[in-house]
Amino acid sequence: MLRRIHSLPGLLAGLLVMFMALSGAFLSLQPAIAQWQVGTAGTQLDVAALSDAVVHGLPDVSRIVKQASGAVIAYADGAAGQLATRIDPSSGAALGPYETSPVFAFMTEMHRSLLLGQGGHVVAGLAALSMLVLSISGGLLLVNRLGGWSRVFGAAKGTFQQRLHVDIGRIVLVALLLSAFTGAYMSLVSIGLLSTGQDSFIPFPTTADGGAPAPISGLAALQALPLAQLRELVFPAPGDPTDVFAITTNAGQGFVDQASGAMLGFVPNSFGQTVYEAFYTLHTGQGIAWLGLVLGLAALAVPVMSVSGALIWWSRRHNQPRLKHNVAGGAADTIILVGSEGNSTWGFATVLHDALTLAGHRVHTAPMNSLARHYGKARRMFVLTATYGDGAAPQSASRFLSRLERFKPRPDLAFAVLGFGDRSFAHFCQFADEVGAALLATGMDQIQSSCTIDRQSSQSFAQWGVETGTRLGTVLHLVHTPRLPRTTRLELIDRDDYGVEVQAPTSVLRFAMPGAKRTGLGKLLGLGSRLPRFEVGDLVGIVPPGSPIPRYYSLASASRDGMLEICVRKQTGGLCSEFLHALTPGENIDAFVKSNPDFRPGRGRSPLIMIGAGTGIAPLAGFIRHNRHHRPVHLYWGGRDPRSDFLYAVDMAQCLGDARLARFEPAFSRTVGGRYVQQSLRDDVDAIRDLVAHGARIMVCGGRDMAGGVRTALDDILAPLGESAQSLKSTGRYLEDVY
């Protein structure tokens, strides 16, 4: 719901909000320019002395205006209309003609009303309101997403667009909130929906002295007013002794008798007017140039936020599957409820829906948030759910547990929960466990106990289908094919083989576009096919012949290297690794790139501790080879035998030589006194504590067992610092790529 509140105004008013933000950013320069032109005033005159000096220079002056920037402008009636003159605030001397900038005047009107008059004020007000809704809902989503107020500045995760949206959003949120709130308020006032309590004009006094005008320098009320508090002073009509000075100050409006110098009928600003003026200042930054510039800079982020937000919305929508034969809840015998954040769980739900439908069931599939109070004919209920962040409910299940309290199941309704998650996270499938427990507490029977699927494993899902089918007495053939991006055909150009002697055949494989080695006109012109874009640490999905399910490998090269390099250990019976190991140069694979932005060294000069075992060295070696700025990298790696599976030995020696690598600690398990990489870490306790204390970022790549051992070792090593693998992870300093 919150997400819908966030995306709806974003999509509907996106262009309008962008326009308002950009015009606002441009206008934010105006106070800064004005303040810069005025400079800092020296001595402060009172209004009587200033007016006296102005009258000497400009006898026909009819009005003096002091702007928020401190600039003083005098208007005089001349033969050719009104003349505006800049006045030196510290002496009252005329400085030269004053000209308003037509560009800023035009942009101000565009920003306030899009040059559409009163209707335009309404449109501008709607834009401010949209911005306000976006800021508030965005802030709440941010807190939800990052797991609470205390973590609002924690590391953002997700695709590039999502991280951009979150990272920029939390920087500019407060500024945008201020602009939007003050802007919406000002619009309401200018449309007339809000009153400042000062909606009528202040009548002229009818009690003017009428005597001979006194010299302006002697008027007491003007003498008492410092220039800093003046807004506007309008002179009486020449030759009319009953006329008065009309004066506007920071505090209110009044009139000054030109004979007695007394203040007549001063009306202080109402509370509403004071609030309005404060909001006006906060919104425009007039007189507070730095604030204006800060708000303007924040506004520049709005187009980035709009575009990235729209792309995020589109990819989420695009991934939502369409269900065939989805029966209404009241008529279905089988209910499937889905708790999904990024829609991947919907893919599994669709497969289950189709298989059950094929088996003759009448199936109703819906988000978990759509749980009804009861299902009249249902006998089976499947709950497929992911877990979001730190064990929280995913988007489409956020209200499930509260709805469950009112749920009245039929006595013969049985359920099964299937959790989806990533075992490398501390709260693996925690929400699914909670849902399972809550459903049991309703007294329903279980078809089978809760199961979990790690990292969208299609194999585990198929296995679950077999077990569930057995219990239901039907055959459930669940073939889940992740929706694959378009694959690219790549040609093996080169391979290095290791580890055969230690029963761990491992190959470094390098691929390029087919025919890339050919030289010729096409290549010279850059025609034909290029590698898809990827960075070191991204994943390549390879679809082996005979299986629709891709296997993922970490990349040791970036697309600008002109080739795609992976490191593959041959798994006995492993369809894809056997296929890859059997390849000879010139043969082709079908592959696609999957971005893995959460596993990158990031910018900065802080040291990096890289830890890997076996083929886990591939992305780490890639990062090190690209470490041209000589950021200190400390590599701990574990293999079996230096004579057989010492992957990247030559490369790493070169990198040590030219300081791309600061330190390399290989550990080998099949040698005399063999050891694992965790032991190297424990031997280097002091060095590691020192690096972490200096802000080091830790990157771990390799198998699950190794990663677990490394976590335990680092928890022990870092305990005296009050840190742990989990605490570093929460601040984005502990990255894992584990398989």
Next chain:
Amino acid sequence: MKKIAAALVLATALAMPGLAYAKDLTIEAQIAAYRGPNTFLAIYVTKPDGSYDSTLWVAGQNQRYYRHLRNWVRGISSVGGNIDGISGASVGAGQTLTVHASLADSMIDAGYQIHVDSAVENGGEYANDVVMPLAQASSGVVATGTGYVQSLTVNF
């Protein structure tokens, strides 16, 4: 072109029941082409001695800005300041404001004058932008303004 009809029964006309023959006026104010927010206008009548008589029309509904229509505000303040029912929207640059009013016959050719004050928010303000005698001879004559009013024509 803005068409605004104002049916006015003026105090002056009621005060002189024997002469309550009304004269219909059409006032057209052509606003100059400038860049900026809309113009606020006050169209009003002064007595032969120059004092304020009555208001025909105020363009611009936000009363906070009325103080910029200085001569008119001064005048209307002197008679209590009630402007109910004789105001409408402010007028954009380059547009024409048309006002229909009704005045007692006795005011024509009797030294009364029609005034227009004009002002623009954060811009200039012109008291007596245009002043025109309320005389049969002025009917249809185009008067030129000194401020935001480019020209004023009164037909009766």
